[in-house]
Amino acid sequence: MKKAAASLFVLLLLLPLRAKAAEIPALRGYVNDYGNMISPAVEAGLAEKLKKFEETDSTQLVVLTVPSLEGDPVEEYSIRVAERWKIGQRGKDNGILFLVSREDRKLRIEVGRGLEGKLTDLTAGRILDLVVKPKFKAGDFDGGFTAGVSALIDATRGEFTADRKAPSVPFAAGMPPWLALLILLGFFVLFAAMARSRSRHTETGRNGLRRRGARRDGTWGGYPPFPGGDYGGGWSTRGDGDSGSDSGGGFSGGGGGFGGGGASGDW
Amino acid sequence: MVKSFRFMLLGMVLWLVAGCGYNVMQQNEEAVKAAWGDVEAAYQRRNDLIPNLVETVKAYAKFEQDTLTQVIEARAKVGTVQMSKDVLDDPKKFEAFQAAQNSMSSALSRLLVVVEKYPELKANQSFMDLQHQLEGTENRINVARSRYNKAVETFNGSIRTFPNNLTNRFLLQLKLKEPFKAAPGAEKAPQVKF
Numbered sequence: 156m157k158k159a160a161a162s163l164f165v166l167l168l169l170l171p172l173r174a175k176a177a178e179i180p181a182l183r184g185y186v187n188d189y190g191n192m193i194s195p196a197v198e199a200g201l202a203e204k205l206k207k208f209e210e211t212d213s214t215q216l217v218v219l220t221v222p223s224l225e226g227d228p229v230e231e232y233s234i235r236v237a238e239r240w241k242i243g244q245r246g247k248d249n250g251i252l253f254l255v256s257r258e259d260r261k262l263r264i265e266v267g268r269g270l271e272g273k274l275t276d277l278t279a280g281r282i283l284d285l286v287v288k289p290k291f292k293a294g295d296f297d298g299g300f301t302a303g304v305s306a307l308i309d310a311t312r313g314e315f316t317a318d319r320k321a322p323s324v325p326f327a328a329g330m331p332p333w334l335a336l337l338i339l340l341g342f343f344v345l346f347a348a349m350a351r352s353r354s355r356h357t358e359t360g361r362n363g364l365r366r367r368g369a370r371r372d373g374t375w376g377g378y379p380p381f382p383g384g385d386y387g388g389g390w391s392t393r394g395d396g397d398s399g400s401d402s403g404g405g406f407s408g409g410g411g412g413f414g415g416g417g418a419s420g421d422w
Numbered sequence: 423m424v425k426s427f428r429f430m431l432l433g434m435v436l437w438l439v440a441g442c443g444y445n446v447m448q449q450n451e452e453a454v455k456a457a458w459g460d461v462e463a464a465y466q467r468r469n470d471l472i473p474n475l476v477e478t479v480k481a482y483a484k485f486e487q488d489t490l491t492q493v494i495e496a497r498a499k500v501g502t503v504q505m506s507k508d509v510l511d512d513p514k515k516f517e518a519f520q521a522a523q524n525s526m527s528s529a530l531s532r533l534l535v536v537v538e539k540y541p542e543l544k545a546n547q548s549f550m551d552l553q554h555q556l557e558g559t560e561n562r563i564n565v566a567r568s569r570y571n572k573a574v575e576t577f578n579g580s581i582r583t584f585p586n587n588l589t590n591r592f593l594l595q596l597k598l599k600e601p602f603k604a605a606p607g608a609e610k611a612p613q614v615k616f
Contacts, residue, residue, distance in 0.1 A: 230564070234565055276557070276559070279558075280551065280558070281551070414460065415558075415566070416561075418558055419557065
């Protein structure tokens, strides 16, 4: 009891700390300029470049700028963002987060596990030291981001290549709609058969034929969400919606993992 | 009537087996072991970096023999601590492992503070490279440790709550795992003395 009270107390102590930690913004696209450091033209160019890079190499590089870290160490903040956003493909773990905090003048490259071989801490550190920082020191943020992103792309090009079928597309979206419908129909028939055989099982011995017939009617009518075509339609739209969000409209990470690799610095 | 009752009984037994937490506890223990593997790898990585660091610093900071010796000694001590899977189940071994790594950490941070006195060393590209690698490694260690602690928390919670605690007492007999604690004195930054 005493222990429980003590742990509750500790929890209460931690609570304001938790609330104070800097917020993780929403993942909007390849360039998330929450710190207003990049001019719109350059931002569009970078986003285009990163999109092309992901299409060819499947490596997902995302830029994030924030106004301030609100006292968090840059490493801690960036791993939290990386864990939340899950940049990179699942299984390949090929995500990179390029984080810049305007007011703290801190930057960090967070490297996904799958890229640690090519983009070592050392390479990431050199990109920060030799490519990004000099430009940032001169006040040329646009130039710094452009050069940094180019260097990161050069360092990781060729490590992964895109599969034609993105692994994040769910099972149903990969196949033609008629096949999905066929499989569904198969399940449907199976269910119906099972329900029928069970009803026969329980009804035998009482007053056979008539009851069985009635029960069969009941089964067919008894599953309102199943009237064939409608349900199939539901499946295919869900598949379409997901693959749509993958290729165009929305933007999301693919489930890549991070282990704390990368480098940080300040300017 | 009897038949449906029998079905119900079967269902209850199945529910009990699935609900006793047997599988969950096993999975949680595997998660702890996996997280521990990452911790070990991160520490090993740091140990591998140290000879290089010492060599580079030696070339510039000849008057810091003491600090360098401390780093080398700490590294040797880390090497003698047996790393094995039963570290996880044995609080004493875990303590020893943690103590060795902590003394390594503090020796290293003293070295990095001393280095501040040597501007040529700080400007040296190979030292800057090493510093990046060292920082990266320390960060990996932090990440691996906090993930390990999270896995331990889940695991310890799962073997202590009802009904898993009964399953554990009678079937699995898994022990509580040790989480990492903050190093004593870690709250104060190392002092710079000129």
